[in-house]
Amino acid sequence: xxxxxxxTEPGLSLRxxxxxxxxxxxxxxxxxxxxxxxxxxISLALGQPDFFTPRVACDAxxxxxxxxxxxxxxxxxxxxxxxxxxxKFKLENGLDYALDEIMVANGAKQILFNxxxxxxxxxxxxxxxxxxWTSYPIMAKFLGGIPVDVMCSEENNxxxxxxxxxxxxTDKTKWLIINSPSNPTGAVWSKQDLLEIAEVLRDYxxxxxxxxxxxxxxxxxxxxxxSLAALAPDLKDRILTANGASKTFAMPGWRVGYVGxxxxxxxxxxxxxxxxxxxxxxxxxxAATAALHHxxxxxxxxxxxxxxxxxxxxxxxxxxxxxxxAVPQGAFYVYPGIKGCLGKISAGGRKIENDQDxxxxxxxxxxxxxxxxxxxxxxxxxxxxxxxxxxxxxxxxKRIAKxxxxxx
Numbered sequence: 001x002x003x004x005x006x007x008t009e010p011g012l013s014l015r016x017x018x019x020x021x022x023x024x025x026x027x028x029x030x031x032x033x034x035x036x037x038x039x040x041x042i043s044l045a046l047g048q049p050d051f052f053t054p055r056v057a058c059d060a061x062x063x064x065x066x067x068x069x070x071x072x073x074x075x076x077x078x079x080x081x082x083x084x085x086x087x088k089f090k091l092e093n094g095l096d097y098a099l100d101e102i103m104v105a106n107g108a109k110q111i112l113f114n115x116x117x118x119x120x121x122x123x124x125x126x127x128x129x130x131x132x133w134t135s136y137p138i139m140a141k142f143l144g145g146i147p148v149d150v151m152c153s154e155e156n157n158x159x160x161x162x163x164x165x166x167x168x169x170t171d172k173t174k175w176l177i178i179n180s181p182s183n184p185t186g187a188v189w190s191k192q193d194l195l196e197i198a199e200v201l202r203d204y205x206x207x208x209x210x211x212x213x214x215x216x217x218x219x220x221x222x223x224x225x226x227s228l229a230a231l232a233p234d235l236k237d238r239i240l241t242a243n244g245a246s247k248t249f250a251m252p253g254w255r256v257g258y259v260g261x262x263x264x265x266x267x268x269x270x271x272x273x274x275x276x277x278x279x280x281x282x283x284x285x286x287a288a289t290a291a292l293h294h295x296x297x298x299x300x301x302x303x304x305x306x307x308x309x310x311x312x313x314x315x316x317x318x319x320x321x322x323x324x325x326a327v328p329q330g331a332f333y334v335y336p337g338i339k340g341c342l343g344k345i346s347a348g349g350r351k352i353e354n355d356q357d358x359x360x361x362x363x364x365x366x367x368x369x370x371x372x373x374x375x376x377x378x379x380x381x382x383x384x385x386x387x388x389x390x391x392x393x394x395x396x397x398k399r400i401a402k403x404x405x406x407x408x
Contacts, residue, residue: 023375073279077104130377186328214257
């Protein structure tokens, strides 16, 4: 017997309402559209290294494929990679993790997704220091949580202050997400700030902490990266320390992330991964293992190139009227403020009322793609990636300067 229904087609989940692609992806898509029309577009919107993956990692993957190492992998990662990760945590971060406290995933993004899915109940709050990576609040909301912003001002080096953290904690707080070095600002949180954050967390034993350390090796000016779990070992049993191969080793397309954390949470995350994607690619894990063992020199060469570009970008923005730019200590982004450009009209006739207007006008009129700061929770700023060739960056800076100077 037919069932009456007002629906005219199969429906989607209610969770898809308001679920949008991150602004970083949206700006990149628009840049590609213009490029397809024959425009000379420079995209500085995506955060991926422009370098080739080190040869030793590629060779290891190639040999593994020829040897037939192309089967399904263990859900938590192949033993050789887990052992390499275990060694890395010990030597570089001062963290001791047993092998059953380590897992590998299809990129660091999946690690966060697994963790939130394994822990969030409807209405649980996830504290996300802003500016933040766009996927943090999107993921939290998608999985039933409530993202709670806490502002990290430029005056405070875009770092989270303990007093500000304490103000937003409630009895519904389930997670705190921290990211240093930071995407989008390049801020490196100080040891003192992290110690003070740990002191606050001791008063709230119900809070998990996700420490995203994906940019840890890309630091400059003598800055030092600290892992919260090492600074506060008494909190280690509720901290996930996440990392991956994409930024450090220029391996974004290989999709290898890894994490160390408490066994009971790792076990729960494995259940999620087992019923979604299963284990990460076999040859990608071989490549990541080789990178962890043999690519320190390659990483340092890339870091030096990023440092040179960072200085170039800072100097370029310091000479633009109405623009301010803090010096980033890590990652490969600058986060210039454009407050002095608001209220003006572009040469193409567009009024610049916010950073979205600025980014769209810049792309449409001078063909440079950047991401507006509102996507990261703090305006009026822009996130600009300098993970691009020096010549390309020089041309991009010239176009941005011309755009700014044309504002009336």
